[in-house]
Amino acid sequence: MSALETLALHHEISGFLYREARLLDEERYDDWLALFTEDAHYWVPGVTNRQRRDPIGSIRPEQMAFFDDNLQDLSRRVARYNAETAWAEDPATRHFHLVANIEVEDIAAGDIATGDIAAGDTDDGAGEYVVHSVLLNYRNRHRDEQDVLTARRRDVLRRTGDGLRIVRRKAVLGQSLLLSKNINTFL
Amino acid sequence: MNTASAVDISRLVDTEEGWVDRSIYWDPDLYAQELEQIFARCWLFLAHESQLAKPGDYVTTTMGQDRVIVTRKRDGEIGAFLNSCPHRGNVVCHAEAGNTRGFVCNYHGWSFGLDGALVGMHEQAAFDRSPGFDRTKLGLTPVAQVATYKGLVFGTFDPGAPSLAEYFGDFTYYLDVLLDNDEGGTEFLPGCISSVLNCNWKVAAENFAGDALHAGWTHDSGARAMLGKGVASVVDGESYQANVNGHCWEFNLDLLGNAATLGDRAILRYLREREPAMAERLGPTRARMVGSMASVNVFPNFSFLPGQNTFRVWQPRGPQQIELQTWVLVNRNAPQEIKDAYRKGVMMTFAPAGVFEMDDGENWEYATRANDGVVTRRQRLYYGLGLGTATTHPDLPGNLYRGQVNDANQRAFLGRWAELMQADSWDRVTS
Amino acid sequence: MRRLEICPAEDLPPGEMRRVEVPGGAPIAVYHTASGFHATADTCSHALASLTDGDLEDEEVLCPVHWARFDVRTGEPQCFPATVALAVYRVEVVGGVVTVLHNEEEEEVA
Numbered sequence: 001m002s003a004l005e006t007l008a009l010h011h012e013i014s015g016f017l018y019r020e021a022r023l024l025d026e027e028r029y030d031d032w033l034a035l036f037t038e039d040a041h042y043w044v045p046g047v048t049n050r051q052r053r054d055p056i057g058s059i060r061p062e063q064m065a066f067f068d069d070n071l072q073d074l075s076r077r078v079a080r081y082n083a084e085t086a087w088a089e090d091p092a093t094r095h096f097h098l099v100a101n102i103e104v105e106d107i108a109a110g111d112i113a114t115g116d117i118a119a120g121d122t123d124d125g126a127g128e129y130v131v132h133s134v135l136l137n138y139r140n141r142h143r144d145e146q147d148v149l150t151a152r153r154r155d156v157l158r159r160t161g162d163g164l165r166i167v168r169r170k171a172v173l174g175q176s177l178l179l180s181k182n183i184n185t186f187l
Numbered sequence: 188m189n190t191a192s193a194v195d196i197s198r199l200v201d202t203e204e205g206w207v208d209r210s211i212y213w214d215p216d217l218y219a220q221e222l223e224q225i226f227a228r229c230w231l232f233l234a235h236e237s238q239l240a241k242p243g244d245y246v247t248t249t250m251g252q253d254r255v256i257v258t259r260k261r262d263g264e265i266g267a268f269l270n271s272c273p274h275r276g277n278v279v280c281h282a283e284a285g286n287t288r289g290f291v292c293n294y295h296g297w298s299f300g301l302d303g304a305l306v307g308m309h310e311q312a313a314f315d316r317s318p319g320f321d322r323t324k325l326g327l328t329p330v331a332q333v334a335t336y337k338g339l340v341f342g343t344f345d346p347g348a349p350s351l352a353e354y355f356g357d358f359t360y361y362l363d364v365l366l367d368n369d370e371g372g373t374e375f376l377p378g379c380i381s382s383v384l385n386c387n388w389k390v391a392a393e394n395f396a397g398d399a400l401h402a403g404w405t406h407d408s409g410a411r412a413m414l415g416k417g418v419a420s421v422v423d424g425e426s427y428q429a430n431v432n433g434h435c436w437e438f439n440l441d442l443l444g445n446a447a448t449l450g451d452r453a454i455l456r457y458l459r460e461r462e463p464a465m466a467e468r469l470g471p472t473r474a475r476m477v478g479s480m481a482s483v484n485v486f487p488n489f490s491f492l493p494g495q496n497t498f499r500v501w502q503p504r505g506p507q508q509i510e511l512q513t514w515v516l517v518n519r520n521a522p523q524e525i526k527d528a529y530r531k532g533v534m535m536t537f538a539p540a541g542v543f544e545m546d547d548g549e550n551w552e553y554a555t556r557a558n559d560g561v562v563t564r565r566q567r568l569y570y571g572l573g574l575g576t577a578t579t580h581p582d583l584p585g586n587l588y589r590g591q592v593n594d595a596n597q598r599a600f601l602g603r604w605a606e607l608m609q610a611d612s613w614d615r616v617t618s
Numbered sequence: 619m620r621r622l623e624i625c626p627a628e629d630l631p632p633g634e635m636r637r638v639e640v641p642g643g644a645p646i647a648v649y650h651t652a653s654g655f656h657a658t659a660d661t662c663s664h665a666l667a668s669l670t671d672g673d674l675e676d677e678e679v680l681c682p683v684h685w686a687r688f689d690v691r692t693g694e695p696q697c698f699p700a701t702v703a704l705a706v707y708r709v710e711v712v713g714g715v716v717t718v719l720h721n722e723e724e725e726e727v728a
């Protein structure tokens with residue numbers, strides 16, 4: 001891939017993530033859902049404080065999570081947001097999703113600097129990209145409630161006939177004990 | 188024991204006519220008294236034995252605001268100790284879970300075994316030369332009593348507290364609905380999700396003790412998300428509130444009411460198919476409670492939901508804050524896909540991003556914070572729903588009330604609270 | 619040089635260790651590992667614990683107090699907090715009996 005192509009790809013993917021962030025800020029959840037493929041997996045694992053020497057590690061797939069969702073699960077969460085009786089959403093929360101530190105790795109080009117392509121990411125990798133980013137989420141609610149969440153994200157994006165889509169997202173929170181009463185947004 | 192009380196506790200909770208003084212949800216002095224009278228004396232939930240499967244396994248948690256380590260000792264017994272070094276007080280274990288040979292304090296290298304005993308320290312020779320130094324008297328302070336009931340581990344700081352069996356009394360009849368509906372017993376799925384809510388711990392505990400009323404209103408949006416329709420009215424079906432020693436279970440006999448909200452038909456099939464076996468084990472009435480629309484609080488702060496199988500502790504962190512710890516309980520013999528379905532279902536419903544829990548948290552925080560106003564504080568709260576509904580049932584022990592839409596359990600929970608807040612001895616607590 | 623007869627070899631199977639009191643000297647730890655019989659000082663060079671109260675894992679003994687690890691073949695410390703090597707002693711099996719060759723001078727140097 002030429003430098004210009006690399007730059008163009010990075011620009012395209014950054015724009016995709018910025019738009020996704022704006023959809024969440026604006027609570028356009030149905031539009032946000034449309035950014036996922038049918039086989040999407042969206043995972044925000046629980047984080048456990050363990051000793052460095054502990055082979056189990058701080059996150060693992062079989063452990064409880066904040067989200068371990070397929071598209072139907074995400075749709076159910078959106079259905080609650082869309083209900084008039086979602087009391088904790090009314091009046092509205094003010095959301096800010098700030099996306100930064102975007103790195104793009106083209107699977108087909110073998111351009112995986114971190115070498116962390118996961119098994120099952122893709123069949124042949126054509127038109128799929130591993131994208132790393134960090135997310136800063138600020139929420140303000142009622143008069144004096146404010147919460148800051150951070151997440152380090154690893155996405156697999158796929159180029160489809162409708163444009164880029166999210167196949168897989170792993171978002172690891174910067175907190176083990178969630179220092180908030182809820183996560184009334186997506187990360 | 189601190190029994191000094193500036194206020195007459197008996198005036199705060201009127202269980203006869205159903206009125207509650209709001210000070211119990213905000214007063215820092217009452218909160219300090221709760222830590223002494225309730226949390227330093229009652230049996231508190233520590234862990235599920237499955238979290239401590241083999242020697243060296245440990246978890247850290249709190250009893251009230253006291254940090255404790257719970258271990259599986261080398262002899263296979265379960266131990267619990269204050270997580271604070273007797274030398275300078277530092278926390279000796281910062282991990283939430285793991286497997287270890289023992290615990291070494293970061294500060295001066297004091298080292299403790301899985302039984303809490305001091306086994307040695309950095310510069311030990313200097314200590315050995317100090318007159319009066321006695322290693323055997325400097326272990327981690329043990330929790331006075333530790334006991335298990337069908338996989339659940341509890342502890343109390345009070346050596347004079349009644350046994351766990353006496354503390355539960357007939358409530359074990361109800362606990363067995365979830366803990367003993369299968370011969371293989373139960374386990375916690377891996378991991379614990381925890382969060383911080385700015386509410387009083389009792390607001391949450393009494394909600395699980397007996398607030399079936401809120402389900403159809405608070406959780407309309409969650410039910411629509413998971414079931415495609417609102418929560419069914421529970422007024423007409425056969426339902427009850429039962430309590431023993433302040434432990435409360437409100438329930439329907441609909442088998443699947445709660446379980447259905449997990450949104451996975453495999454769970455419903457699992458419960459339906461197992462109903463005959465559960466009935467054989469528990470009798471037909473209790474078999475109908477396993478996944479039913481119900482909620483439970485084990486006094487003071489250990490709650491769970493049959494059907495959804497979320498198990499949780501409301502850890503007090505001040506009069507207006509809790510740390511909520513949650514786990515998922517499953518039958519050990521359940522197929523893996525059923526365990527996965529529960530894990531995912533609980534995440535969808537009763538977790539910080541869950542479609543039910545989000546609306547609870549919002550309500551509980553403002554039910555607590557509204558009391559910041561000095562005039563507001565003077566206004567009593569109404570707890571009179573279901574007065575005069577006491578009933579009996581040949582299968583159901585304890586204080587029983589007709590209809591789960593009822594404040595009976597919340598009155599019983601707060602009545603027990605008031606009793607313990609005043610009693611300077613367990614001899615003066617009714618059972 | 620003293621010869622300390624410890625026990626019949628079959629009484630100390632592979633993976634096991636035992637503490638031996640030495641009249642007039644510091645206790646000795648005798649180990650049987652995959653590489654054979656070994657002996658070191660029993661007292662951890664860091665915090666005075668008895669190493670035979672700890673664990674023998676492959677060729678390493680772990681102190682029960684701060685989990686310092688020592689190579690039982692050389693006495694060399696393998697990790698924090700130990701920094702000083704353990705005294706080591708020659709071990710022979712003579713007529714089926716595990717025997718430690720105990721050199722007091724060597725112990726003093728260590």
